Amino acid sequence: MQLQLPRRTLPLDAPAVMGILNVTPDSFSDGGRHVDPAAALRRAREMAGEGARIIDVGGESTRPGSAPVDEAEEIDRVVPVIEAIRRELDVVVSVDTMKPAVMRAACAAGAELVNDVHALRTPGAMEAVRDTGAAVCLMHMQGEPKTMQHAPRYDDVVAEVCAFLAARIAACESAGIARASICVDPGIGFGKTLEHNLALLAHGEALRALGVPLLIGASRKSMLGQLLGRAVGERLPGGLAIAAIAVWQGAAIVRVHDVQATADAIRVAHALRRARET
Numbered sequence: 001m002q003l004q005l006p007r008r009t010l011p012l013d014a015p016a017v018m019g020i021l022n023v024t025p026d027s028f029s030d031g032g033r034h035v036d037p038a039a040a041l042r043r044a045r046e047m048a049g050e051g052a053r054i055i056d057v058g059g060e061s062t063r064p065g066s067a068p069v070d071e072a073e074e075i076d077r078v079v080p081v082i083e084a085i086r087r088e089l090d091v092v093v094s095v096d097t098m099k100p101a102v103m104r105a106a107c108a109a110g111a112e113l114v115n116d117v118h119a120l121r122t123p124g125a126m127e128a129v130r131d132t133g134a135a136v137c138l139m140h141m142q143g144e145p146k147t148m149q150h151a152p153r154y155d156d157v158v159a160e161v162c163a164f165l166a167a168r169i170a171a172c173e174s175a176g177i178a179r180a181s182i183c184v185d186p187g188i189g190f191g192k193t194l195e196h197n198l199a200l201l202a203h204g205e206a207l208r209a210l211g212v213p214l215l216i217g218a219s220r221k222s223m224l225g226q227l228l229g230r231a232v233g234e235r236l237p238g239g240l241a242i243a244a245i246a247v248w249q250g251a252a253i254v255r256v257h258d259v260q261a262t263a264d265a266i267r268v269a270h271a272l273r274r275a276r277e278t
């Protein structure tokens with residue numbers, strides 16, 4: 001298994017860690033409203049050293065209830081950080097954005113993967129990815145970030161998420177995006193109750209059957225708070241359990257804050273899976 005990037009491929013025979021790099025003023029502030037690219041680069045360096053093969057740079061929070069960020073502002077936040085990472089580190093940079101203009105600017109700066117929680121449904125997003133040749137992660141979300149947790153509802157969450165992702169893969173292929181450049185994500189916490197999240201995580205095989213690499217992101221998320229009664233900073237053991245079980249079910253990429261611990265956990269899960277297959 002691999003993911004086709006613009007001028008190279010990302011091998012995924014062994015699962016990859018995608019390290020989260022939020023470049024929002026509340027994460028890497030220089031004290032004011034601005035993001036400090038040097039501080040973000042230090043964090044990227046640290047994650048690469050801990051084994052992240054992908055660094056996911058995001059300039060707009062998509063957490064439940066968060067407000068949108070202006071397009072020019074988002075570009076100003078992510079582009080200098082992407083350029084700095086590409087200059088120095090041998091990692092794949094992905095850009096976590098829903099906006100076509102940000103996708104284009106980020107890819108021009110060196111991003112090779114577009115991570116879109118909106119699955120390229122924003123007008124112009126599909127064309128932006130096709131034109132840049134970037135790979136894409138299509139994520140499922142019910143509703144929009146501001147209101148998605150109000151009353152999530154499904155008849156069969158696994159079947160509905162699989163059908164949505166299959167339709168988005170088909171739409172991308174029709175628009176000229178190669179299937180080899182597509183990965184998918186059920187969107188843990190995006191318009192889902194705890195029960196919905198658990199059903200999706202327990203049915204990784206159904207998602208794998210879509211036939212493209214599977215990405216799972218559950219790091220520090222509220223489902224762990226609900227299950228464990230733990231604050232955000234105390235959710236690593238729970239997150240490691242999810243990462244290991246996701247890889248056991250065939251996930252190719254796990255998106256996390258805690259890179260070193262996750263890299264160890266998924267190496268063990270992957271070794272066990274290999275042992276079972278041979």
Ligand code: 7PJ
Nearest residue numbers: 062063115137139185187188217
């Ligand atoms: C995800 C994401 C996820 C993908 C966020 C957070 C919320 N992108 N961006 N999958 N989550 N592909 O990290 O808590 O689960 S932002």
